[in-house]
Amino acid sequence: MRCAILDDYQNVALDLADWSAIAADIEIQVFSEHLGDEAAVATALADFEVVAIMRERTPFPRSLFDKLPKLKLLVTTGIRNLSIDVTAAAEHGVVVSGTEILKYPTAELTWGLVLAATRRIPQKCRCVSEGQWQTTLGTGLDGKTLGVIGLGTQGARVAGYGKAFAMEVLAWSQNLTVERCAEIGVTLVSKEELLARADVVTIHTVLGERSRGLIGAEELALMKPGATLVNTSRGPIVDEAALIKALKDGTIAGAGLDVFDQEPLPEDHPLRRLPNAVVTPHIGYVTAETYRIFYQQTVEDIRAWLDGAPVRVVT
Numbered sequence: 001m002r003c004a005i006l007d008d009y010q011n012v013a014l015d016l017a018d019w020s021a022i023a024a025d026i027e028i029q030v031f032s033e034h035l036g037d038e039a040a041v042a043t044a045l046a047d048f049e050v051v052a053i054m055r056e057r058t059p060f061p062r063s064l065f066d067k068l069p070k071l072k073l074l075v076t077t078g079i080r081n082l083s084i085d086v087t088a089a090a091e092h093g094v095v096v097s098g099t100e101i102l103k104y105p106t107a108e109l110t111w112g113l114v115l116a117a118t119r120r121i122p123q124k125c126r127c128v129s130e131g132q133w134q135t136t137l138g139t140g141l142d143g144k145t146l147g148v149i150g151l152g153t154q155g156a157r158v159a160g161y162g163k164a165f166a167m168e169v170l171a172w173s174q175n176l177t178v179e180r181c182a183e184i185g186v187t188l189v190s191k192e193e194l195l196a197r198a199d200v201v202t203i204h205t206v207l208g209e210r211s212r213g214l215i216g217a218e219e220l221a222l223m224k225p226g227a228t229l230v231n232t233s234r235g236p237i238v239d240e241a242a243l244i245k246a247l248k249d250g251t252i253a254g255a256g257l258d259v260f261d262q263e264p265l266p267e268d269h270p271l272r273r274l275p276n277a278v279v280t281p282h283i284g285y286v287t288a289e290t291y292r293i294f295y296q297q298t299v300e301d302i303r304a305w306l307d308g309a310p311v312r313v314v315t
Contacts, residue, residue, distance in 0.1 A: 001025060001026050001027070001049040001050060002026070002027045002028075002029065002047060002048045002049060002050070003022075003026045003027065003028045003029070003048065003049070003050035003051070003052060003302065004029050004030075004031060004044070004045055004048045004050070004051045004052070005028060005029070005030045005031065005052045005298075006031050006035065006051065006052065006053045006054060006057065006058050007031065007032075007034055007035075007053065007054040007057035007058055008030050008031065008032050008054065009032060009034075009054075010032075010286075011030065011032045012291060013030055013052075013291075013295050014028070014030060016288070016291050016292045016294075016295045016296075017292065017295035017296040017298065017299050018296070018299065019299055021299055021300075021303045022299060022302050022303050022306065025306055026050060026302060026306075029048075031044070034057065034058070034264060035058065038059075038061075038063065038064055038067075041058060041064060042064060042067035042068060045068055045071070046067075046068065046070065047070060048068075048070065048071065049070055049071065049072045049073065050071075050072065050073045050074075050075070050302060050305075051071060051073070051074050051075070052074075052075040052076075052077075052298050052302075053074065053075070053076050053077070053081075054077050054294075055076070055077055055078055055081065055285065056081060056082070056083040057263070058083075059083035059084070060074060060083065060084045060085060060089070061083075061085050061088070062085045062087075062088035065085065065088045065089060065091075065092045065094060066088075066092075068092075069092075071092070071094050072093070072094060072095065072305075073094065073095050073096075073097065073301075073302065073305045073310075074089060074094055074095070074096045074097075075096075075097050075098070075099070075298050075301045075302065076096065076097075076098050076099070076314065077098070077099050077101070077294035077295075077298065078098055078099060078101045078285075078294075079098035079099065079100065079101070079312065079314060080098070080314075081098070081314070082207065084096060084314070086314055086315060090315075095305055095310045095313060096313065096314040096315075097301035097304075097305065097310055097311060097312045097313055097314065098301075098312045098313075098314045099293060099294050099297035099298060099301070099312065100293055100297060100312075101285065101290065101293070101294070102285070102287070102289060102290045102293065103153050103154070103157070104157065105284060105285055105286075105287045105289070105290055106154055106232050106258075106284035106285055107154050107157035107158050107161070109232055109258060109280070109283060109284045110154070110158050110161075110202055110204075110230060110232045110256075110258075110284070111158065111161045113230050113232065113256030113257075113258065113278055113280065114141070114200055114202065114228070114230055114256060115141075116256060116278045117228045117230065117254045117255065117256040117276075117278045118138060118139045118140075118141060118200065118228055118254070119138035119139070120136050120138050120254075121278075122278055123135075123136065123275065124136070139199075139226065139228075139253075141162075141165045141166075141167055141199075141200070142165060142166045142167070143166060143167070143168075144167050144168070144199040144200065145167060145168045145169075145170060145197050145198045145199050145200075146158075146159070146162035146167045146168070146169045146170070146198060146199070146200050146202065147169075147170045147171070147172070147194040147195065147197065147198030147200065147201040147202070148162070148169060148170070148171045148172075148186065148202055148204060149171075149172055149173060149191070149194070149201065149202070149203045149204065149205055149214070149215075150173045150203065150204035150205030150206075150233070151171045151173060151176055151180055151181065151184060151186070151204070152204060152205075152206075154204040154232075154233075155171065155173075155202075155204035155205075156184050158202055158204060159171065159184050159185075159186050160184075162200075163185065163186075167199075167200075168187070169185075169186040169187065170186065170187050170188075170189045170193070170194045170197060170198060171184070171186045171187065171188055171189070171194070172188065172189055172190060172191045172193075172194045173205055174210060176188060191219070192222060195219055195222040195223050196222050196223070196224070198223070198224075198227060199224065199226065199227055199228070200227065200228045200229075200230065201215075201223065201227060201228070201229050201230070202229075202230040202231075202232075203215070203229075203230065203231045203232070203233045203237055203238070204232070204233055205233060205237065206233070206234075207233065207234035207236060207237055211237050212236050212237065213236065213237075213238075213239050214237050214238070215229070215237065215238040215239065215242075215243075216238075216239040216242050217239065217242040217245070217246070220242055220243065220246040220251055220252060221246075221251060223251070223252050224252070225250060225251065225252065225253065226252075226253045227252050227253060228252065228253055228254045228255065228256065229243070229252060229254075229255045229256075230255070230256040230257075231255070231256075231257050231258065231259055232258040232259060232284045233259060234259050235257075235259040235260040235261045235262075235263070236261055240260070240261050240271075243255060244270050244271065244274070247274050247276050247277055248274070253276060254276040254277065254278070255276070255277045255278070256277075256278045256280075257271065257277060257278070257279050257280070258279075258280045258281075258282055258283060258284050259282055259284075260282070263281075263282055264281065265279070265281070297312070
């Protein structure tokens with residue numbers, strides 16, 4: 001049998017796990033470059049029975065399963081992957097297995113983006129590289145207000161970081177309760193109040209029908225001119241066109257972004273060039289510790305499937 005490992009951008013999959021457990025049964029081919037559109041993916045994967053994917057980098061809708069009759073096992077890193085049509089997979093006889101994922105790396109990156117955007121760290125690094133010295137002023141966080149949209153595992157961690165920086169922390173999401181806020185030690189407010197009061201707004205809610213476009217032009221207009229928006233959740237939660245306009249017009253001071261509507265971000269995308277946007281290439285989960293779990297458990301998933309007893313099955 002053949003196994004394709006997709007979107008291994010750093011070309012580390014074979015180094016971060018012991019693949020010997022399946023080596024006698026599976027021929028492995030690594031694709032380090034993104035394969036492209038659905039037609040290109042279908043062509044490249046036509047002869048593979050097993051495919052291992054990295055998060056949502058390559059979607060698997062029903063139409064792709066239709067084009068891959070040889071596919072029998074799809075392994076996704078992480079246990080939840082909304083870019084896979086699991087119903088279609090089941091109808092095509094494809095088992096979908098997942099892996100565990102560490103909780104802290106994305107929260108840590110979030111705070112890195114908060115500091116990078118408010119203190120303008122990337123811009124100042126460029127100044128030094130270009131032979132300049134101090135050229136702009138940053139903004140401190142002590143005594144400021146942090147607004148957290150979504151108070152699950154990630155949001156709660158980031159709220160804790162905010163408190164460690166002596167910030168007042170506000171929180172909101174559609175189903176957030178006073179009890180949950182009391183547990184974390186933050187204040188529950190309306191979405192409108194959070195946007196109006198926060199100096200930093202950070203998003204930690206799951207992408208779905210209710211959250212798609214949650215932050216648009218109207219919401220951005222509620223924010224302070226000196227405020228910063230950070231998004232490490234999913235790109236479509238924020239109206240990208242409205243955000244670009246707000247950054248260009250000075251409606252808000254800046255943004256720290258790790259997720260986008262289209263990934264990889266096109267080379268000519270305006271967010272690559274805006275001086276008040278700190279942009280990273282969806283690296284919230286991209287750590288050596290996370291990848292070791294991803295790829296070792298990918299091996300375990302494949303071995304279990306070969307033995308007729310699939311594990312960590314996604315339904």
